[in-house]
Amino acid sequence: MKIDFSQKEEFSEKIKSVVHPTHYHSNFARKTDTTFDLNLKNKKNVNLHPASVLVPIQYKNCVWQVILTRRSMSMKNHSGQISFPGGKFEEEDKSLEATALREACEEIGLSASNVCLLGSLPSHETVTGFRIFPFVGIVTEYENHINSSAEVSEVFSVPLEFLLNKRSYSKHTVIWDREKRSYLAAPYGPYYIWGATARILYNFSEIVSM
DSSP states (O other): OOOOTTOHHHHHHHHHHHSBOGGGGSSSOOOTTOEESTTOTTOTTOOOEEEEEEEEEEEETTEEEEEEEEEOTTOSSSTTOEEOSEEEOOTTOSSHHHHHHHHHHHHHOOOGGGEEEEEEOOOEEOTTSEEEEEEEEEEOSOOOOOSOTTTEEEEEEEEHHHHTOGGGOEEEEEEETTEEEEEEEEEETTEEEEHHHHHHHHHHHHHHHO
């Protein structure tokens, strides 16, 4: 399905019609469409931590954009990488989508009241031990802001049309733990979007292009 990015009023409904409903991730289970980092696919018994991210889409300056962050260099996992607002599921979180909204507020000051969730994307498993559950939401009345400098060093936006174009992504290889492995990347200006973030966005692009 081709998305017409110029039709602002119809955009939300079109995105909602192609993504999974929010309750698709009502538990931590691996789904049939889960994607994987590197060679994790056949490791069925990997003990992964559940985590959630928000894929925040905002109409700003007449363009649909995705709000992304650069993780602080002081972070234990994925330091300095481009990521979505998000983090580990905590026991006090009522649901996985609640985790994504809580983390977005804690990291970049994005209030849940300014997010309209449209649905979810396939989960993704990382070599660092997480199963990530992404939730897509439309953001209103938000200006880029860092709420936790310990976690986030920069907040910026990338046009959604660029990120939903599969030609924006290229496959690369790396030697990791003495093995040759591959990953996706979508460089944009000074930003090198790769790893789990690129994989989740590529999943999104595949869903939209169906």
